[in-house]
Amino acid sequence: xxxxxxxxxxxxxxxxxGNTSDEGTGGAAEDTTLNAYLYQPPAANWSPMAPASGPDxxxxxxxxDSLLGVDPNYELYPRLAADLPEISDDGLTITYKLKEGxxxxxxxxxxxxxxxxxxxxxADPDTGSTASGRFADVVGGPEVAAGTADTVTxxxxxxxxxxxxxxxxxxxxxxxxxxxxxxxxxxVLADVPVDEMDTAEFFTQNPNVGMGPYIFQEYATDQxxxxxxxxxxxxxxxxxxxxxxxxxTSDVATAQLGTGEMDLVQISAADLETVEGLDGIEVGSGxxxxxxxxxxxxxxxxxxxxxxxxxxxxAVDRQQLIDEALGGHAQPVNASFxxxxxxxxxxxxxxxxxxxxxxxxxxxxxxxxxxxxxxxxGQRDRDTAATILESQLNAVGIKLxxxxxxxxxxxxxxNDQSYDMTLYGGGNYATEPFAVFAINACSTHFPTGGNLxxxxxxxxxxxxxxANATVDEAGRYDLxxxxxxxxxxxxxxxxxxxxxxxxxxxxxxxxxxxxxxxxNPFWNVQEWTLER
Amino acid sequence: xxxxxVRRILxxxxxxxxxxxxxxxxxxxxxxxxxRMMIRPExxxxxxxxxxxxxxxxxxxxxxxxxxxxxxxxxxxxxDLGSSFISRQPVSGLLAERLGPTILLMSTxxxxxLLIAIPLGTVAAIRRNTSVxxxxxxxxxxxxxxxxxxxxxxxxxxxxxxxxxLPSSGxxxxxxxxxxxxxxxxxxxxxxxxxxxxxxxxRYVRGSLIDELSADYVRTAEAxxxxxxxVVTRHALRNSLIPLITIIMINIPQMLAGAVVLxxxxxxxxxxxxxxxxxxxxxxxxxxxxxxxxAALVLICNLIADIAYAIVDPRVKVS
Numbered sequence: 001x002x003x004x005x006x007x008x009x010x011x012x013x014x015x016x017x018g019n020t021s022d023e024g025t026g027g028a029a030e031d032t033t034l035n036a037y038l039y040q041p042p043a044a045n046w047s048p049m050a051p052a053s054g055p056d057x058x059x060x061x062x063x064x065d066s067l068l069g070v071d072p073n074y075e076l077y078p079r080l081a082a083d084l085p086e087i088s089d090d091g092l093t094i095t096y097k098l099k100e101g102x103x104x105x106x107x108x109x110x111x112x113x114x115x116x117x118x119x120x121x122x123a124d125p126d127t128g129s130t131a132s133g134r135f136a137d138v139v140g141g142p143e144v145a146a147g148t149a150d151t152v153t154x155x156x157x158x159x160x161x162x163x164x165x166x167x168x169x170x171x172x173x174x175x176x177x178x179x180x181x182x183x184x185x186x187x188v189l190a191d192v193p194v195d196e197m198d199t200a201e202f203f204t205q206n207p208n209v210g211m212g213p214y215i216f217q218e219y220a221t222d223q224x225x226x227x228x229x230x231x232x233x234x235x236x237x238x239x240x241x242x243x244x245x246x247x248x249t250s251d252v253a254t255a256q257l258g259t260g261e262m263d264l265v266q267i268s269a270a271d272l273e274t275v276e277g278l279d280g281i282e283v284g285s286g287x288x289x290x291x292x293x294x295x296x297x298x299x300x301x302x303x304x305x306x307x308x309x310x311x312x313x314x315a316v317d318r319q320q321l322i323d324e325a326l327g328g329h330a331q332p333v334n335a336s337f338x339x340x341x342x343x344x345x346x347x348x349x350x351x352x353x354x355x356x357x358x359x360x361x362x363x364x365x366x367x368x369x370x371x372x373x374x375x376x377x378g379q380r381d382r383d384t385a386a387t388i389l390e391s392q393l394n395a396v397g398i399k400l401x402x403x404x405x406x407x408x409x410x411x412x413x414x415n416d417q418s419y420d421m422t423l424y425g426g427g428n429y430a431t432e433p434f435a436v437f438a439i440n441a442c443s444t445h446f447p448t449g450g451n452l453x454x455x456x457x458x459x460x461x462x463x464x465x466x467a468n469a470t471v472d473e474a475g476r477y478d479l480x481x482x483x484x485x486x487x488x489x490x491x492x493x494x495x496x497x498x499x500x501x502x503x504x505x506x507x508x509x510x511x512x513x514x515x516x517x518x519x520n521p522f523w524n525v526q527e528w529t530l531e532r
Numbered sequence: 533x534x535x536x537x538v539r540r541i542l543x544x545x546x547x548x549x550x551x552x553x554x555x556x557x558x559x560x561x562x563x564x565x566x567x568r569m570m571i572r573p574e575x576x577x578x579x580x581x582x583x584x585x586x587x588x589x590x591x592x593x594x595x596x597x598x599x600x601x602x603x604x605x606x607x608x609x610x611x612d613l614g615s616s617f618i619s620r621q622p623v624s625g626l627l628a629e630r631l632g633p634t635i636l637l638m639s640t641x642x643x644x645x646l647l648i649a650i651p652l653g654t655v656a657a658i659r660r661n662t663s664v665x666x667x668x669x670x671x672x673x674x675x676x677x678x679x680x681x682x683x684x685x686x687x688x689x690x691x692x693x694x695x696x697x698l699p700s701s702g703x704x705x706x707x708x709x710x711x712x713x714x715x716x717x718x719x720x721x722x723x724x725x726x727x728x729x730x731x732x733x734x735r736y737v738r739g740s741l742i743d744e745l746s747a748d749y750v751r752t753a754e755a756x757x758x759x760x761x762x763v764v765t766r767h768a769l770r771n772s773l774i775p776l777i778t779i780i781m782i783n784i785p786q787m788l789a790g791a792v793v794l795x796x797x798x799x800x801x802x803x804x805x806x807x808x809x810x811x812x813x814x815x816x817x818x819x820x821x822x823x824x825x826x827a828a829l830v831l832i833c834n835l836i837a838d839i840a841y842a843i844v845d846p847r848v849k850v851s
Contacts, residue, residue, distance in 0.1 A: 035706070041805070044619045051570035051583075125582040128620075130571055133579020145582055195590075199620045221629050222801035224706045244706040248799045251685060252701050255693050261700060290574065408564020408814055414573060415565070427574040438577045447568070447584075450576040 031241040032530040034509070035256075036521070037265040041222045041247040047203035048182040049121055049129035057519035059225055059245060060182050065211035065234065067096055067115065067163070068179030069523060072286050072515045074339055074430035076179060080110070080211060080234065082161075085179070091170025091471045096163040105208070105215045105230045108187050112157035117186035119155045119165075120144070121197060122178070128198030134178055137171040150194075170469035172476060176432025185209045213238045213525050222247060239529045243522075257281055257504055263530070264505040266518055269327040270380060275504045282509075285502040286516030291333045292382065292425035294373065294389070294494040295452035299417050303371070307363045308398075309491035313349035315356035315396040316389060322497050325384035329502060333495040335488040336440065341433035341480040346488040356396040367397045374413060375423035377404040385496055386423055414446055421494070422452060428517070433480045434468045437461075440492055455492030508532040540838055544831045548824070552608070555823040556601050559816050566617050566814035567593065591617060604820075613824075614817035616810075623821035626806060630790075633703055634802040636714075637722055638787040642780070644726025645733050652730070653737025654769060658760075660742060668734060676731040683724045684797040691720060701799035721798040725791055729783075736779055740772035747771075781837045785829035789822075 042055040048064065050056070067081040078084060082097040102110040121127045123135040123144050135141035139154030154166040165174070188209050192200045202209075207216045211234065214227035225245040229238045248256065254271050256262035258278050267275055267283075275281055296303050296312075303309075318332040334346045373390070377383055386402050393400040400421075405413070413419040427450070429435050438449045441464065442456035460483050467479035501518045511527040567587045571580050588594050592603060604614060613623040656668035675683075692700035699705065703717050744750060745768050753763045790804025803822070810818035 033706075041809070044621065052572070052575055125579070125586045128583070128587070130575075130580055130583040131577070132582055133577050136578055145579060199615065204619060204621050220704070220706075220801070222805055223702050223704070223799060226706060246702065246706065246799070248701050249796055252688065252797065252799065255688055256700055258693055259696065259700060261692075406563065407569060407812065408562055411564045411568050415568070424573065426572055439574060444577070446573060447576065448578065448581060450574045452573055 032239070033242045033244065034240050034528075034530055035244045035246060035261060035263050037250075037253040037256075037262055038225075038245045038247040039250070039266060039518075042219070042225065044219060044221075045198070045204050046207040046216070047128065047198060047200075048118065048184060049127045049131075050198065050203070051130050054519050055245075055247065058521065059216070059227075061212070061520050062214045062227055062243065062522050062525070063207055063210040063212045063216045064182035064184065066180045066182055067098075068175070070180060070431050070517065070520070071523065072513055072517075074289065074516075076176060076431065080115075080183060081179075085175055087172060087175070087471050089471060091172065091469060092167045094165040094167070094175060098161045098163065099234060100161050102211065102234050103232045104185050104187070105210055105212075105232050106185075106188075107232065108185070108209075110183075110211060111160045112163045113160075114183055114186045115163040116155045116157050117190070118181060118183045119163075119178070120151050121184070121194075122181055123152045123155075124150075124194060126195045126197075131178075134174065137167050137169050137174065139166040139168055170471065172471060173432050173434030173437075173468045177435065183211060213522070214243055233526065235526045238526045240525070254504075257506070260506070263509055264503065264512070264521065266521070267502050267504050268380070269325075269329040269500075269502065272327060272329070272502060278504075280507050281504050282507050283502065283504045284512070284514035285329065285500040286514045287331060287430075288499050288501050289338075289430040289517050290425060290427035291336075291429075291498040292385065292423070292496045293333070294421050294423045294496065296421050296493060297417060297419055297452070298454045298456075298492075300420060302366070302369050303420060305363050306490045307359045308365060309494065310349070311356040311359040311365075311396065312393060312398065312494050313491055314352045314359070315398070316392050316494070316496075317351040318349075318496060319351070321385055321388045324388070325381040326497070326499055329500040330381075330497040331500075333498050335484045335495065336429050336436040337433055337480060337484040337487070338430045338498075340477050341436075342484055343481040346485065353392070353396050360397055365397065367399065370399045370401055371420045372401045372403050373421045373423060374403040374405050374410060374419045376407055376410055381499065382423055382425070389423075389494075414452065417446075417454070423496075424452075425496075425499075430516070433477075434464065436483075436487075437464045437468070440464075440487060451492075453492040455490065457486060457490060460486045460490075506532075536842055537839060540835055544835055548827060548831055551827045552605070552820070552824055553601065555820050555827075556604065557597065559814075559819050560597060560600075562814065564814050566816060567591065569814060570618070604817075613821040616818050617815045618813050623817045626818060627803070627821055627825055630801055630803050630806055633800060634788055634790055637718065637725065637791075637800060637802060640718055640722035641725035641729060642787065644723060645729035648726065648730035649733035649737050650769075650773075653734045654741060654764065656734065656738045657741035657745065658764060665738075668738070672731040672734040674731075675727050679793075680724050680728045680791070681793040681797050683727070684721070684794055687720050687724060688797070701797075703799075703801055717798075721791075721794055721800055725794060733776070733779070736776055737772065740775050741768060744768040744772045777840075778837060781833045784833050785826055788829055789826045 038055045038058060040055055042059060043053045046056055046060055048060065065080050067079065068076045069079045071077050076084060080098055082099050085094050085096045087094050098112055104110055122129050123132050123141055125132045125145060132145040135152060138152055140149055140152040141154060143149035144152050156164045158164055188202055189200065213230055213233045215230045217226040217228050219225050227243045229241055231237050250268060250271065253262055253265045254267060254275060257265055257275060272283065276283055296309055298304050322328060322330045322332065334348055335342055373386060375382060375386055390400050390402050410422065427439065438444050439451050440455060441451060441461050444451045445454050446452050463479050463483040467476050467483065470476040470479060501516045503514045503521060505512055508531050510529045510531060513524055515521055515523050567584050592600055607614060611624065615622050616626060652668050656665040659665050688700045691698045698720055699717050704713050750763060750768050753767050790802040790807065792804030792808050795802040795804045806818065807822045810822060
C-alpha cells in the first residue's frame with residue numbers, strides 16, 4: 001500500500017541512481033532510524049497556539065495532523081478531512097467531512113469534537129493564540145477574541161465526522177488560512193484552564209498524544225528530538241521507525257551528511273556545490289512560499305510617488321542579485337501573488353537603469369535626498385542584496401545608505417515608523433492569495449497587520465475583499481489577478497526574489513519529495529523508506 | 533575569622549542584589565519589545581494585537597518597572613526566577629538542565645589544560661631560552677591566537693569526517709548513550725577548550741616558576757644538596773602554583789558561563805547557547821536568570837579565594 005503511493009512520480013528527482021542499498025552500515029538493527037537536521041534548537045513549546053517558530057513547526061508537522069495539508073505545488077489536499085471542505089453557495093457555511101475510524105496515538109477515537117475544541121483554542125487569545133483574528137468573520141468569533149464569550153458559536157460538530165464553520169460574511173480564504181491548524185486531543189487537554197494552556201505540561205514537556213505519523217518521545221535539550229512511529233496513523237504505520245531531529249550548525253550538518261550521521265538536511269545555496277560533491281547524497285529543491293523584499297515607508301513624504309518605487313525596481317538587476325547571492329536558486333518577484341493568482345501579463349521590471357533615471361527625472365527626484373535602508377544583518381543573501389541595492393540605486397541617483405540594526409532596534413523603528421526602507425522576507429502567499437491582504441491593505445498597516453509600506457489603495461482592497469467573498473473559483477482568481485495588476489503597477493515594495501528551499505539527503509532515503517515550505521519536509525513521510 | 537567571613541558574605545549579598553537590580557533595569561532599557569518580536573511583521577494579522585496586549589498583561593510588562601522588579605524580587609526570594617517568555621518554562625529549570633553538561637565539559641577542559649600547562653610550563657622554566665622553551669612558547673601563543681571555533685571545525689573535519697574516529701557533535705548518540713558514548717562526544721570539545729586554556733596557563737606556570745627558581749630558599753635547598761628534580765618539585769613548583777590557583781578561581785565563573793561558539797559548533801547543550809538565544813529573543817527572565825547565575829559564581833569564587841587567602845595569610849583579617 002505504501003509502495004503504491006510512493007510510486008507517484010517526483011519531477012525533481014531522477015530515479016536513475018541504481019541499486020545502492022548494499023552499502024549497509026553493518027549493524028543488524030531492524031529498526032530504521034532517520035536523522036534529520038533542525039536549523040536551530042526548538043523553542044520547545046509545541047502548542048499550535050504559540051507564536052510561529054520554524055523548528056517547532058517541523059516537529060508539530062510530525063506529531064500532529066491537520067484537516068488539510070499543503071503539497072509541494074502549494075495546493076491544499078485533505079489529511080484528516082475526507083475531502084476538501086464544501087462551501088455553501090452563499091459562502092456562509094464551510095463543512096468538513098472527516099475521515100472515519102481514526103484514533104489518537106493513545107487509542108482514543110478521533111471525532112469532530114476534537115476539531116471544535118482545537119479551533120476554539122485557536123480563536124481565544126487567552127490560550128496564547130496569535131491567530132484569533134483569523135476568525136473575525138466566524139459567528140461568535142469576535143466575542144471570544146474580546147473575551148465576552150468562552151466558545152465560538154460558529155464552530156460546531158453536527159455529527160461525529162462533520163465539522164462546520166458558520167460565517168457572518170463569506171470568507172473563502174479562511175479554508176486556506178486555517179485548514180492546516182494542528183489538531184490537539186480534547187481528551188487530554190479538556191481539564192486545562194484556558195489561560196494556562198500556553199504553559200500546559202502537555203505542550204511544554206510531553207506532547208505525546210497526536211494524530212501525526214510520529215509520536216513525541218523525548219527532547220534532549222539542544223541535542224535532539226526523538227520521535228517514534230505512530231501505529232494509529234491514518235494511513236497506517238509508516239515505514240521508518242524512528243526520527244531524530246537534531247539542531248546543529250549548517251557546517252556541521254553538511255559534514256554529517258558526509259559521515260552518514262545525518263540523513264536529511266536543508267542546505268543553503270552556498271553549500272550546494274560541496275554537498276553535490278559528496279558520494280551517495282541527492283539534492284532536491286522547491287520554490288519557497290514567501291519572498292524577500294524591501295518595504296518603502298510611504299509615511300515619508302519623499303517616498304510616496306509610485307514612480308520612485310518603479311524606478312528602484314528598474315534600477316536593480318535582480319537576476320544578477322539572484323546569481324550572486326543565491327547561485328541562481330531563486331526567482332525574481334514582481335508581485336506578492338503567486339501561482340494561479342498571478343497573471344501572466346505583469347510588468348517584469350527588467351533591469352533598465354536608463355528607464356529608472358527617466359522616471360526619477362520625470363518626478364523631479366531630489367538627488368540629495370538620503371534614503372536609509374535598515375535591516376538585520378547576518379544572512380548572506382540578504383546582506384548581499386543590501387549592498388547591491390546600495391550600489392545600483394546610487395548609480396541611478398538615489399542616495400541609499402545602509403543601516404545594520406539589531407532585531408530590537410528594528411522593532412522600535414517599526415513602532416515609530418521611522419525607517420525609510422527595510423529589507424526582510426518570509427510569509428506564505430503561495431497557497432492562499434488572500435494572505436496578501438495582511439501585507440498590503442489599508443486596514444492592515446503595521447502594527448495591525450504586516451503592511452510595512454503603509455501603502456493604501458482602495459480599489460486593491462475592494463478587489464481583494466470581493467475575491468475572498470467569491471465562492472466560484474474562476475471568478476475569485478480573476479479578481480485576485482486584477483488586484484495583482486494594481487499591486488504590480490504601484491509597487492508598494494521593492495520585490496526582490498523568492499528563494500528556493502534546497503534539501504540534501506542520503507540516497508538510501510527513497511520517496512522524499514522536496515517541499516519549498518521549509519517547515520514541512522516531512523509532508524509525505526508515510527511514503528518514505530530507508531534502504532540501507 | 534568568623535566575623536571576617538560573615539562580613540564578606542553580607543557584602544556579597546548586597547552586591548548580588550545590586551547586580552540583580554542593574555541587570556533587571558538594563559535588560560528592559562534595551563531597544564525592542566520581546567512580545568512584539570514573537571511575531572514576525574509579515575505574520576501579523578488582525579488578532580495579533582489582541583495576543584500582544586494579552587501577553588504583555590500576562591507577563592506583567594504593562595506595569596511600572598518598579599512594580600515589575602518588586603514582584604520579580606519577591607518571587608526570586610522563594611527561588612522562582614520566572615518563566616521564559618518564549619518557551620514558558622521555568623528559568624531555574626532551563627539553567628539547571630544545562631548546568632550538568634557545562635560542568636562536565638568545563639571541568640574536563642580545565643583538567644586537560646592543567647595536564648598540559650604544568651609539565652610544559654615547568655620544563656620551559658627550567659630549560660629557559662632553549663629550543664624546548666621556544667617550542668612551548670610557540671605552542672601556547674599558537675593556541676591563544678587560533679580561534680577555538682576554527683580548531684573545532686578543523687577537528688571535526690579531520691577526526692570525524694576523514695578518520696571517522698569521533699562523533700562530530702552532540703553530547704550523546706541519539707538513542708545510544710552510556711558513559712563511553714558521552715566520553716567519545718566529550719573528547720573533541722574538551723580537548724579544544726583545554727588546549728586553548730593551556731596556552732595562557734603555560735605562560736603563567738613558566739613565569740611564576742622562574743620567579744621562584746631565583747628565590748633565596750631555592751638556592752638554600754640546592755646548597756643543602758637537594759637534587760635538581762627535588763628542588764623543583766618539592767619546593768619551587770609548589771610555591772609557583774599559588775598564583776595559578778587565583779587565576780583558575782577567576783576563570784571558573786567565565787568557564788561555567790559557557791563557551792558559546794564552541795557549544796554551537798559541537799551542538800553541546802551548555803549555558804552559552806541558552807544565554808545567546810535569550811539575548812536575541814529578548815527573553816528578559818532568562819537573561820536576568822543567567823546574569824545572576826554568573827554573578828553568583830563570581831561572588832562565590834571570590835569569596836572562596838578571599839577566605840583561602842585569609843587562612844594562608846593572617847594579615848588579611850585585619851583589613
